[in-house]
Amino acid sequence: MHRMFLSFSSPSRGETGLPMTVNQCLLRLFVHFGFVAIFVLLAFAWSPPAAANTCFSHYKSKRYARAARCFQRTAKRRGNKLYRATDLLRAVQSYLKVTSFGYRYRDLRSRRKRKGFIAKRSWTRQAYYLLRRIQRKKMCAGPVGRRCRTKTAAYLHVVKKRKRLYDRLWSQYRRRNKSQRPQHPSISITSNPVGARLLINNDYKGTTPLKLTLPRGTYSLRLMMPGYQPKIEALVVEQSNQPLHFEMIRAVSPANRAVSLGIQTQPSGAIVMINGVRKGTTPLNVTLPPGPKRLSLLKPCYITKQRIITLKAQTPLSLNFTLFEKGNDPQTRQKRKAAELQKTIALGTIIVGGALFAVGGGFAIASLSNHSTAAGKYDEYKTCTTCSQLQLNDLYGEFLDLNSTGNLYGHVSIIGLVAGGVIAGTGAFIFLITKTPPRPKCTTTPPAQALPSVGRRE
Structure with a gap:
C-alpha cells in the first residue's frame, strides 16, 4: 500500500528534516497537549485558595x-x-x-483601655502559640523552608519580648488590684455522694466538694445529680470558713418502682423461693424491684419447679403453676407407658418364639419317627427272601417316601427351633433390659436440704 508522508520538518534539523508519518505527528501532538494539561492542573493546584484573597483584602483594609x-x-x-x-x-x-x-500601669485604670490591653495580650499569646506550633510540627523542614525558618525565628524573638511585657504589666496590675479588693467570706460545700452539680442563683459553679468565695448576702443554692432528687435551699453567707454539707436523696424513678407479683399453684401450699430467699407459701402476693428473678417452687412429694421470670416496671405479674407428684408427671407417665408397652411386646415375642420352638420340636419328633420307620422298611427290604420282585419294589418305595418325609420334617424342625429360640431370646432380653420408672414412696416431711430457712427479704 502507498505510505503517506507529511511535509513538516523538525525545527532542530532545519529545512532538510526527515518527513514524519501521520502516527508520529499525532503522537507528538498528544504529548504536547498532555504537557500543557499537566501544567494547567499544577497551576490550579498550586494557586492560593479563594479565601486567601479575602484575607489579603482584610489586611490591606487594616482589619488585622x-x-x-x-x-x-x-x-x-x-x-x-x-x-x-x-x-x-x-x-x-x-x-x-x-x-x-x-501601655503604662495608669492606662489600665481606665476600663476602655484595659479592655483593649486584654485583647492585645490575648492576640500576642495567640501569635506565640502559632509560632511554637510551626516549630513543633516542623512545617519549615528541608532546604526549601530556609526562608520560613528565618522568618519564624525573627517573629518569635519579637513576640516573646512583647508577650513578656504584656504579662509583666498584667501581673503588676493584678497584684496591686488584689490588695484593694474587699475580702469576701469563703464557704465549703460538700455532698453525699460527691459529684453533685452546684448552681448558685442559676449559675453553674462546679461539682462538690467545692470551695467558693461569695459576697455576704442571700443566694439560691441548687444541687443536682442524676438518680437523686434535686435539693434547693436558701444560702445565707455571713461568715468565712462556713462549711455546708448536704445529703442527697435517691430518686425513685418509674423504672425502679416495686412491681406486684402474684403466684398460685395447684395444689396450693408450695414454698416460694426468689433468688434463693424464701418469701412464703402459695397463694402469695409480693412486691419486688423490676428485673430478672430466679423463681423456685418446692412442695413435699412434688417435683420442684424452677423458672426465670422478668419483672417489668409498672406491669404487675400473675403466675399460675401446676405441680406434679414425683413419679406422676407427664414425662414419667409417658416413659412408664412406653416401658409397659415394650414389656408387653417382649412377652408376646417370647410367646411367639416359644410356639415356634414347640412346633420345631414337634417336627423334629415326627422326623425321627419317619426315619425309624424308614429304617425298618429298609431292613425288611434287605432281609426278605420270600418276597416277590413286586413286593420288594413296594418296600423300597415306602422306604424312599418315609426317608424324604423325615428329611423335610427335619429341615422344618431346625428352622422352627432356631427361629423360635432367636425370637424368644430377643423378647426375653428386651423384657430384662426394659426398666419401668419406679413409683417412689412419698413422705410428708421434706428433706432438710429442700427447705432452707427463711432468709432476709429483698
Whole structure:
C-alpha cells in the first residue's frame, strides 16, 4: 500500500528534516497537549485558595485581627506543610500589626483601655502559640523552608519580648488590684455522694466538694445529680470558713418502682423461693424491684419447679403453676407407658418364639419317627427272601417316601427351633433390659436440704 508522508520538518534539523508519518505527528501532538494539561492542573493546584484573597483584602483594609483569623482558617485547608506555615506566618504578621505595645500601669485604670490591653495580650499569646506550633510540627523542614525558618525565628524573638511585657504589666496590675479588693467570706460545700452539680442563683459553679468565695448576702443554692432528687435551699453567707454539707436523696424513678407479683399453684401450699430467699407459701402476693428473678417452687412429694421470670416496671405479674407428684408427671407417665408397652411386646415375642420352638420340636419328633420307620422298611427290604420282585419294589418305595418325609420334617424342625429360640431370646432380653420408672414412696416431711430457712427479704 502507498505510505503517506507529511511535509513538516523538525525545527532542530532545519529545512532538510526527515518527513514524519501521520502516527508520529499525532503522537507528538498528544504529548504536547498532555504537557500543557499537566501544567494547567499544577497551576490550579498550586494557586492560593479563594479565601486567601479575602484575607489579603482584610489586611490591606487594616482589619488585622480579622485578617489573622482568616489566615488561620486558610491554613487548616492547606495540604502542604510549607504553605500552611506561610499562612500561619501571615497570621502572626497581622497579629503583630495590631499588638504594638505602648501601655503604662495608669492606662489600665481606665476600663476602655484595659479592655483593649486584654485583647492585645490575648492576640500576642495567640501569635506565640502559632509560632511554637510551626516549630513543633516542623512545617519549615528541608532546604526549601530556609526562608520560613528565618522568618519564624525573627517573629518569635519579637513576640516573646512583647508577650513578656504584656504579662509583666498584667501581673503588676493584678497584684496591686488584689490588695484593694474587699475580702469576701469563703464557704465549703460538700455532698453525699460527691459529684453533685452546684448552681448558685442559676449559675453553674462546679461539682462538690467545692470551695467558693461569695459576697455576704442571700443566694439560691441548687444541687443536682442524676438518680437523686434535686435539693434547693436558701444560702445565707455571713461568715468565712462556713462549711455546708448536704445529703442527697435517691430518686425513685418509674423504672425502679416495686412491681406486684402474684403466684398460685395447684395444689396450693408450695414454698416460694426468689433468688434463693424464701418469701412464703402459695397463694402469695409480693412486691419486688423490676428485673430478672430466679423463681423456685418446692412442695413435699412434688417435683420442684424452677423458672426465670422478668419483672417489668409498672406491669404487675400473675403466675399460675401446676405441680406434679414425683413419679406422676407427664414425662414419667409417658416413659412408664412406653416401658409397659415394650414389656408387653417382649412377652408376646417370647410367646411367639416359644410356639415356634414347640412346633420345631414337634417336627423334629415326627422326623425321627419317619426315619425309624424308614429304617425298618429298609431292613425288611434287605432281609426278605420270600418276597416277590413286586413286593420288594413296594418296600423300597415306602422306604424312599418315609426317608424324604423325615428329611423335610427335619429341615422344618431346625428352622422352627432356631427361629423360635432367636425370637424368644430377643423378647426375653428386651423384657430384662426394659426398666419401668419406679413409683417412689412419698413422705410428708421434706428433706432438710429442700427447705432452707427463711432468709432476709429483698
